[in-house]
Amino acid sequence: MAELKDFIEPREGFVKRRIPSVERRIAEIMAEDMRVSLIGTVIDKQEDSIILDDGTGKITIGFDNPVEIETDQMVRVFGRVIPLEQGFELQGEILQDMNGINTELLKRLRELNSL
16 A cells, blocks of 8 residues: 655655645645646736636646746646645646636536535
8 A cells, every 4th residue: 555655755666656636626625635636717827827716716826837828718737735824825737728628518527526
């Protein structure tokens, strides 16, 4: 059985793996979440950060490099949760364009998963 140290300190002959991300809505992010994936619309953008809105809330996501994305674009972001005094921030790792996604099917899938 894998332990947390296996993700942080790889042993000889093993590949270092990232802790898997958990699919969340912004309002569902918990303090114990380490990595999450979010789908939402970019409502504001700076050179190396965006503000994402998924209908349940808004979150600032910072990146190490400039982002090539436009406002009003739907994206999926994988990132590390950074707790703050007033909520959370995300350190973005992967940014994926989701403009072609069927939002009605996504909504129905989320409803089915919440049962």
